[in-house]
Amino acid sequence: MRKLVGLALVAGALMVSACNTVEGVGRDVGSAGDTVAKTANDAK
Numbered sequence: 001m002r003k004l005v006g007l008a009l010v011a012g013a014l015m016v017s018a019c020n021t022v023e024g025v026g027r028d029v030g031s032a033g034d035t036v037a038k039t040a041n042d043a044k
Helices: 002-043
Strands: none
Touching: none
16 A cells, blocks of 8 residues: 555546646747747847
8 A cells, every 4th residue: 555655646646747848848838939929020
């Protein structure tokens, strides 16, 4: 039973950190897209 609880805690921690990582990547990709769009508009 202890192993199961420990495994559940580790899995929960990984899931929470993964959500933060995915959110950060989403922000980075969005920022890169904004930069490309601005550069394209400036080149017109």
